[in-house]
Amino acid sequence: MDVLAFLIPVSLGLGVMGLLAFWWTLRREQYDDPEGDAERILRTDYDDHPAD
């Protein structure tokens, strides 16, 4: 059962990472304009050329 000593912190760490990611998306107002964001991803402005 020694493996628990690794697995529990790992699973908790993953959970916390997910939570932080969610917190970040919320802070960046990513749920304010779902329709617009869905359309923006189809624009060609961003991928005309690779980022410099």
Added chain:
Amino acid sequence: MSSTDFQPGLSACPGCDATALATSRAAGQARQGDREIALSLPTMHCAACISTVERGLLDMPGVSSVRVNLTRKRATVSASPDVTDEALTDALSGMGYDAQPLDQATLGADSSDRAARDILMRLGVSGFAMMNVMLLSVAVWSGASDATRDLFHWISAAIALPTIAFAAQPFFTHAWRALRVMRLNMDVPISLAILLAGGMSLFETANSGEHAYFDAALSLTFFLLAGRYLDQRTRTVARSAAAELAALEAPTALRVTETGPHTVALKELALNDIVLVRPGARIPVDGQVETGESELDRAFLTGETDPVVTGPGATVRAGEINLTGPLHVRVTALGKDTFLHALADLVSVAEEAKSRYNSLADRAAAIYAPAVHLLAFAAFVMWMYITGGDVRYALNIAVATLIITCPCALGLAVPAVSTVASGALFRHGLLVKHATALERLAEVDAVIFDKTGTLTMGKPALLNTDDVPPLSLALAAALADSSSHPRSRAIAAAAKGRDLPKVAINDITEIPGHGVKGTWDGKQIALGRADWVGAEGEGTMLTVSGEPPVSFLFEDTLRTGTHALLAKLKARGLPVTLLSGDTPDHVSAFASGLGIEDWRAGVLPDEKAQVLEAMQADGKRVLMVGDGLNDTAALALAHVSIAPATALDATRVAADIVLVSPDVSKIEDGLRIARSARSRILENFGVAAVYNMIAVPIAFLGFASPLAAAIAMSTSSIVVSLNALRTR
């Protein structure tokens, strides 16, 4: 297609084909000292629209940042103070988009946005905590024992207790608020269950107990927060749309000073200021005409369809529409003294009456909360007696009872349905403003309509086009072309597309408040009010010198869907009443044309309210549909009320639901959806009741394990949510 060969796609909107290079999320960076302008862009619909608008506006000098919100069809612009709203809207109409500046103060959607985000954060935290604790719980349920089980329980406690303290706060505060005034609401049993589950589980963990309910406490919090969030979002969407309607009418007036007319905010006006009202504009204040002659459309205030002549010395009221000539109006009343404000007071009284309406959820909570507490207490007492005083065991069972009966399904039953229903109504062009309006709409058993502006457009159409000699129609149309009076527009519209003789008219002049005259073939011709053109009788006439006058008859054009609406209401067996402030002649012709038997004409605003009160005293639940200020009192008094979006702000405020669609038959769809929603809510309560009937005896007899609680709770929540999706 590789990403490099950019091709403008085919699209249906103007300006969509433009290339765009805006590269940051919010195009541009806001600078210091900029002002924020919100613009409504109702025709925007695609990705290219976003690019066109953002880039086009950013190219304007002085504009530093543009952010388009496609969901709300709105753009927020930061620009230096010398960029006017008009410059922006002009630029946008050049790109092919209708734009309207929105009044930021009226909009004020920030606070509800923040509330929704706050609940979303709590929902997220409880969701992540729930999943992690559930992982550990699964291990315990599948047989972890002794030290391992205790360790898992301790880790669960470390995650669950802080999460509960943070995420369940809304329930605690609401429950505390209710308890302080000695009342029970749904949040009291919720809070009690969460707190007891947490506390009891901690005690069990400390004593190496077998059962811990941390996962139950967390999933309870999670599901109920989901219900709260749905509730909040539904209302925010409707409220922000309603706020946008109000913000479209920025309260401004044209104040005349020595340097000419200037646009000022209504609240900056003082008594005895002179205000210029251009033809086609709405009069912003109560006042007296100083100079100018014109005709006024009073339909909003009284329901009359015929324009009223006005001139120097006449009294005008805010809300009337100036039709023909420019008017200079001296302000005689402001703010609290205006007629509009008196109406607003009336509305606030009625609003209070509506807030006392007991919603289905309230009624369910009133039965449910005491029942659950009694049950849990009974379980405690019974097991104390059976076990001969084992407090820990009895308390364990009482807590299990509380958790398993906890209103997961009940908490989701109403919000899930009203979210689906409000969404469906929104797509049909109906904005539900009031929280309980949907339920009240489902109970309606009588309908009262206003005529002008509600069932009709409030715009005249020529009635006797075929009876007028073609030459007269051609002359009238040629004269009418130069005027913006609604009747002129109606004549011009009727003449369009007809094969009429060509006529050439010279010296066309419009006399505000009277008509249009000119010369044709060396003869004087005039189109206008009968007494002005020199003819006997009433109404609009065309005279050619030396010939008998030709009369033009008008009727109000019907709104789209009026016939369909009345037919559908009849099929449903709902009695329809027509109350109009218009003259009996107009109303009786109108009512018989539509097959409405119960109508009254010349009704004063107070009488509308009285008729409504009398009907409600008879036990009728009346739906009032109206748009005028004369309907406001009746709208506020009615069981539920609908106002079209073309109504004045004061009227829309009084109504529970705003009809944004131009098609009135959508009202019937609204009734159907509301009734469907009501039966879904009742079904969901049924599901919750059946669930409790099975779960309670199990918990009561002490057979409920945390696993059983988790399964039962999730199943009932899912069943209820799925059932809500059937609303249509």
